[in-house]
Amino acid sequence: MAQSKRFKTALQSVEVGKRYTLADAVSRVKANATAKFDETIDLAVRLGVDPKHADQMVRGAVSLPHGTGKSVRLVVFAQGAAVAAAQAAGADFVGGDELVEKINTEGWTDFDKVIATRDMMGKVGKLGKVLGPRGLMPNPKVGTVVAPDAVAEAVAEQKKGKVDFRVEKAGIIHVAVAKASMDEQKILDNVSTVMRTIVKLKPSTAKGNYLRSITVSSTMGPGVRIDPLDAQRLEEEA
Secondary structure: OOOOHHHHHHHOOOOOOOOEOHHHHHHHHHHHOOOOOOOEEEEEEEEOOOOOOHHHOOEEEEEOOOOOOOOOOEEEEOOOHHHHHHHHHOOOEEEOHHHHHHHHHHOOOOOOEEEEEHHHHHHHHHHHHHHHHHOOOOOHHHOOEEOHHHHHHHHHHHHHOEEEEEOOOOOEEEEEEEEOOOOHHHHHHHHHHHHHHHHHOOOOOOOOOOEEEEEEEEOOOOOEEEOHHHHHHHHHHO
16 A cells, blocks of 8 residues: 555654654654544554463553543443442443343444443353454453442543553554543653553563563554663663
8 A cells, every 4th residue: 555645754753673762752653643633542562472371461451641532432231229320420321131132132332341240240241252352341350340339430440541451462462542632741651651551460471571562653653663671661660
């Protein structure tokens, strides 16, 4: 596919083979996000792990200090008093059997995140074939399976910008961290927060360099590589 004039211009601001500091990389990515829509800022981290081994599976969740800049459509599976609590906290869709049926029979997935109270997981578990491939299945490891009395807090966190991630088969973590319209310092804060979390999740069995490569990019802009040595500073602070 031919590169656009805009992309070629942006590419000129990124030196081939150079690895930038976190702050410099974020500055360049934001400056190059010149599309006519609000581009998403993505972080890609290649780790020195083998996801085939359960003890090297890196998975987690983190609340971004400034949110993702994106409105999150949230489904909550709950019953009893937890229904009203989830609705009051801002959940977009709340229910039980009727929501399970709608997803199961209609294949409805017009939402971005799913939370389930523990007492609903017996029913939600039946939706694995629909929710699983889309990365929407609730999981206690990332805080989306909660006690009924904790549902309001979980909803609030997701609405404010809590993101979850997991390493892919190739050993790479991809996570959306911000919108290009956000203040540069806020984008940097979000990137740093995710990186600190990834570092803290380093498996004890991981050998060699844990942070193999780090790249930040916008939807329509070129990727900018970050110097792992600069990220080492975050590791020391973590």
